Amino acid sequence: MVVRSAADGPSPLFVTWSTVRPGKPSRLRGCIGTFDPRPLREGLAEYALTSAFRDHRFRKIEEWELETLECSVSLLTDFEDAASYLDWEIGVHGIHISFPHPSLIPASPSPSSAPSPLGSAPAVPTRSTLRHSFSATFLPEIAEEQGWDKLETVDSAIHKAGWSGRISEDLRRALTVRRYQSRVCSVGWEEYVQWRTENGGAM
Structure with missing residues (x-):
């Protein structure tokens, strides 16, 4: 082939x-x-x-x-900017995520642990935040092979990127996500x- x-x-x-x-x-x-x-x-x-x-x-x-x-x-x-961390399809898209250190992410006025399809604008990068950035990717077949849903895939990618702390909804919404096939x-x-x-x- x-x-x-x-x-x-x-x-x-x-x-x-x-x-x-x-x-x-x-x-x-x-x-x-x-x-x-x-x-x-x-x-x-x-x-x-x-x-x-x-x-x-x-x-x-x-x-x-x-x-x-x-x-x-x-x-x-077929690289595309995702509208949010949920804007991709299992079995179709791979995802590449990047995010600043969670301590640099402003907390939302009404914190929630529930997943939301709405993204939030990431913090404006500065010389200091660039030294504390994380990134990871999963190829399109990974989520399906592992039996993960979208939220499990995103959280696994966050851990793969090197973040071992708590994953909040504010952190998920701060992700910059690129989807691809x-x-x-x-x-x-x-x-x-x-x-x-x-x-x-x-x-």
Whole structure:
């Protein structure tokens, strides 16, 4: 399966490694990418290695694991500013969130813990707030795979960004959210071996 040709130009992309075993759910083994458009050949070469060896959440992938791994490439498309943290669809959109340190977010006059589709204007960034910013992303398939609803996905993204404190509605409303879509190609070890041998490569 080919998702895009190199002639199509640069694209933001993520490379994901997963451990796949018969009868068991796949397990994330590494995932890193970039939102800066990169030529496909160059981006794949760089981020296949980066996600395999430099994802700080995991130890480096070792040779003995290769037969159990699946590699997926996500080409990111259709970036849009979301009107609020709920303005996206599970199974359709990935989300990229960013927010200042919660101590810098003004409290609303009537604090509420109930989710609201209405956004609030984020604080005007200054030299000091820029040193206390957080960001994270989830690819479009993540919420569906985890069985999360929108609120659970957003709160998980906030924690993924590095915030370990309480998540208030004021914090959610202060999020800057970009939604996006993706085209995904996944290849397992056996398919890779077949392709390589058919093209004269040694294993």
